[in-house]
Amino acid sequence: MIIRILLYILLHMKGVKEMAVIYATLIVKGKKTFDQVPDKIKEQVKEVLIDLEVPELAE
Numbered sequence: 001m002i003i004r005i006l007l008y009i010l011l012h013m014k015g016v017k018e019m020a021v022i023y024a025t026l027i028v029k030g031k032k033t034f035d036q037v038p039d040k041i042k043e044q045v046k047e048v049l050i051d052l053e054v055p056e057l058a059e
Contacts, residue, residue: 001028004052020044027057034058 005025023045026032034057037045046058 008048008051017044020048024048024052028052028054
């Protein structure tokens with residue numbers, strides 16, 4: 001799982017996307033919840049979680 005996250009970060013880091021990947025990583029690690037994600041980047045975080053095959057964490 002961590003390797004998949006790191007690969008995703010390396011391939012997709014761009015502006016707001018960087019923060020979305022950071023939040024998604026924190027959600028996967030259990031440090032944050034989707035409800036704690038700022039509204040401004042919720043959609044991008046949801047996309048990252050779906051790409052990581054853990055869409056249930058975006059609920």
